[in-house]
Amino acid sequence: MAAKNSSGKKSGEYKGFMGEIYAEPEIDGTPMQPGRTYPTRLIKRHSLKTRITHDVVAISCLWLMVSGAFVFFPPLAHAFPAATQFFRMSHRVMGAIFIIIPLLSAITSPKGFVEFWKKYLVKWTPEDKEFMKKFVFYMLGAKKVHMPDQDEVKSGQRFADGMLILSAVLIAVSGVVLWLGTSVWHAGATALLVMRLIHDICFLLFVVFGLAHIYLGAGIFEPYKGTSRLMFGDGKVPESDALYHWGFWAREQIEKGNVEEVQK
């Protein structure tokens, strides 16, 4: 319970990065039965197909960013002209993989594809909005700032992934025009300039949102430790982490019995 201390500040409050006041989440604190033990449980989050699709796209995306950098940053191309030729050719092979694999995945699992979109195109709850408002403060002070419960895909995730998906679609379309418009057909000069500008801007979006995605998704950021297992492991999330990241979703899954006990 929030009691006033000598400074007049409620003990359950803390100041955020910009001086804003947040209330600590109310913790009941009632002791449970002494000696009670709790099993370790896992919740399934991503299917094998989702993981393979994600991982192939992720690796091709990294390769595309590195090989593309040789064209984007002229000093690199100046320094390694032979490598640039190789990277440029590999950029086309990887570009094809980057486009074909998710399309194949969507075509062979139309239901999964629809479900995927449903998770992203949901109505924003008050908790979603609170999450977005607190996001920067959370990133700078995760030890103190507590985030509200979230559904299956956090609002911040929906925004960041949405930017990645948008960039991916635009970079794929512009890439195809830049590639085939200079080989299979003869694209006009202005068309090529516009496509290249789109390609460049999307590349920068990928740098920003892609690096942030890797930082959080691979669990480099300590509060997100263990998240790499979701896409690069067995696709399962420990109950405790699920409750922390996606509280509404985790409790719903547990109530439905979509949970697997791994240790008594």
Add this chain to the structure above:
Amino acid sequence: MSELAIYFDSSKCTACRGCQAACKVWNELPSPIGLNAGKDTFAGTYQNPPDINPDTRLIMTFKEREREGSYGVDWAFGRRSCMHCTDAACVEVCPSGCLFHDPNGTGFVIYDAEKCIGCQYCRSACPFDVPRHTGVGIEGAGIKLNKCTACIDRVRHDRQPACVTTCQQDALQFGDRDEMLQKAHERVEWLHERGYADASVYGENEMDGLHVINVLKYDISMYDELPENPKKSPLVDVMSVVGKPLGAVAVVGIIGGLGLTYALGHGYHRDTQYYDEKNHDQIDVDKNVLVKHIDKEAGER
């Protein structure tokens, strides 16, 4: 070395196309045989090939119209090749350092084919649509730029470009850019005096000065290869901003920002949580205390 220029006088040119052949010979460019004759294939013009292509750096252009107020036709011969711009958009967009201005200060736009990566950005940026590429294929390997270099290999040895050496009418000349400009103005004045009121000099100020100076006998509409007011696309400048400063800000910003959050989040710990789905209790396992009770009846979830 001072700035040099190729001078082309369309009023002297007889369109013999010796320059086209000389360019091919000196630069060892193949000349595939194609028909531009006969009922089904004749294109209605002596212009051949129809445009510069990956094997042809220079062509003479032909355009005709009925002469106003007199018998006969106006027949305009133009020279289509790299214009060697001072403000060369191709050099600006080239990502690999393949295209550059001659370091000796002649003003010619030259290139190192070894460094060409085949991106063809130069083609998209050139206001004259000049750069062409050999080896264009879907796999993208081995595409190489091919365009006029003003025979820089000859110029460096005090020789004139191949096209200039072969011109019998002196329609093509070569030398100090200022001298060529002066010659062009004198010639245009001479043409004006003889009734060619639309004669003009092309290349003095276009793209901050071209290193091919044209004397145009007729108005510019008779020379399709020459845009009236060539401009670098504003997209080229936008791309320079996106590519360099904005790119650097994005990379430094995101790495710096994430680095800061890593430092501030280092040593983070949280207690293990468990959800008792029967009683709807979320429990802190480490401390064995209730975190919160989910009041399902009140609509909590």
